[in-house]
Amino acid sequence: MTYAYLFKYIIIGDTGVGKSCLLLQFTDKRFQPVHDLTIGVEFGARMVNIDGKQIKLQIWDTAGQESFRSITRSYYRGAAGALLVYDITRRETFNHLTSWLEDARQHSSSNMVIMLIGNKSDLESRRDVKREEGEAFAREHGLIFMETSAKTACNVEEAFINTAKEIYRKIQQGLFDVHNEANGIKIGPQQCISSSVGPSTSQRNSGDVESNSGCC
Amino acid sequence: MKRGRTPKPAQGRAERTLVPACPTGRPGRLQRHLSGEFDQLRDFPIFESNFVQVTRLGEVANKVTMGVAASSPALELPDLLLLAGPAKENGHLQLFGLFPLQFVQLFVHDESRWQLKVKFRTGRAFYLQLRAPRETLDREFGQWVRLLYRLRFPSAQGSVPFTQEYPAQDWEEQDDDEDLTPEEEEELRTMEARLNPQASELWGL
Ligand SMILES: Nc1nc2c(ncn2[C@@H]2O[C@H](COP(=O)(O)OP(=O)(O)O)[C@@H](O)[C@H]2O)c(=O)[nH]1
Ligand SMILES: [Mg+2]
Numbered sequence: 001m002t003y004a005y006l007f008k009y010i011i012i013g014d015t016g017v018g019k020s021c022l023l024l025q026f027t028d029k030r031f032q033p034v035h036d037l038t039i040g041v042e043f044g045a046r047m048v049n050i051d052g053k054q055i056k057l058q059i060w061d062t063a064g065q066e067s068f069r070s071i072t073r074s075y076y077r078g079a080a081g082a083l084l085v086y087d088i089t090r091r092e093t094f095n096h097l098t099s100w101l102e103d104a105r106q107h108s109s110s111n112m113v114i115m116l117i118g119n120k121s122d123l124e125s126r127r128d129v130k131r132e133e134g135e136a137f138a139r140e141h142g143l144i145f146m147e148t149s150a151k152t153a154c155n156v157e158e159a160f161i162n163t164a165k166e167i168y169r170k171i172q173q174g175l176f177d178v179h180n181e182a183n184g185i186k187i188g189p190q191q192c193i194s195s196s197v198g199p200s201t202s203q204r205n206s207g208d209v210e211s212n213s214g215c216c
Numbered sequence: 217m218k219r220g221r222t223p224k225p226a227q228g229r230a231e232r233t234l235v236p237a238c239p240t241g242r243p244g245r246l247q248r249h250l251s252g253e254f255d256q257l258r259d260f261p262i263f264e265s266n267f268v269q270v271t272r273l274g275e276v277a278n279k280v281t282m283g284v285a286a287s288s289p290a291l292e293l294p295d296l297l298l299l300a301g302p303a304k305e306n307g308h309l310q311l312f313g314l315f316p317l318q319f320v321q322l323f324v325h326d327e328s329r330w331q332l333k334v335k336f337r338t339g340r341a342f343y344l345q346l347r348a349p350r351e352t353l354d355r356e357f358g359q360w361v362r363l364l365y366r367l368r369f370p371s372a373q374g375s376v377p378f379t380q381e382y383p384a385q386d387w388e389e390q391d392d393d394e395d396l397t398p399e400e401e402e403e404l405r406t407m408e409a410r411l412n413p414q415a416s417e418l419w420g421l
Contacts, residue, residue: 006253035336036340037338039315039319039336039337039338040296040313040314040315040316040319041313041314041315042312042313042314043310043311043312043313044305045310058253058254064360073272074287075256077256078255078256181255184232186253187257189252
């Protein structure tokens, strides 16, 4: 299975916000209500198609506990994208975003695309953080934002794919040096870089998923 | 998708250093996979073997490649455990997880069947049976036993001759409670995640 690029993602956020469930929903299209506590890193992978290009997402699902935090830090290195997740039913997970973000910014490449995710949108009745608050936080810190539900799969696909689109866009704009592995991007086996990308080749594909496709 | 039928034959030597499992100079499958897609892990020394996951009673479930790696050449002992297995879609080896060894314990589960027990400090545990050619099986298993001995008693390194003669019963599974400090316990429990997995569910292998 060949691909034009491999993007490394990292999923971060407090324990219990649904990071592992989001990954499972994205890679296996299923929800497993009881998920083992993650220690260290668990990996997932999936191919996506962006602008007619096959892109392999290599996803690092990390442990959220404080005692693993120092370990997690070393894994930011070389990530092209980060999904920063909080739980819309637990305000403290939203309050901790700043500290996650500081960590991420400090230990990653400055080009890393960060998607802020308010997860568990299916639990509307227990909502503790307004959507507008998420939006405002994202705007303030230059993040992309979506609310998702790993349970119903709402926006899960979009969250991963929109992040990839943003990374791809940055590649096309020449913001990412794809030859520098520290950026979390690898050119796929047998790909010729000069023919596979270039600022001028962008032919926006109108069939792409648009953000906020509206199920949440 | 042929599985490596020839897991690197381990040299039966009594060296003090952990020898990466490629005495022939040929990197293991896990190591090769990492060099392809995991830049950050590429240069780690890795000791790896092929296993099958078995139930507590010994029924065979699925293939697992387990390795230990040192995240820095300065370390005397490996600090990471790597688990990989065939990907669902194409059977290619795929890395499933990377775990700090401080949160993992290895035990001999059944020496006569070359079985190890891998236990996470969250409580999750599973059993692995070594796969190797008959003639190198004991030797390779012996390496894992030495490894788990060292991980458990790093300071005892100098005092034990690392030959094939190890007192196996000493490293057999012990009771399960030298695990978490109350604080760690607390932290792990606070969240909704529950900790009672089935071995076969592990990473949906
Ligand atoms: N209702 C609902 N529950 C979820 C959702 N995502 C995760 N959960 C639950 O939240 C808990 C923690 O999920 P997990 O993925 O292990 O969180 P992690 O610690 O961030 O990896 C589990 O009990 C899941 O069942 C969601 O979108 N909706
Ligand atoms: Mg998790």
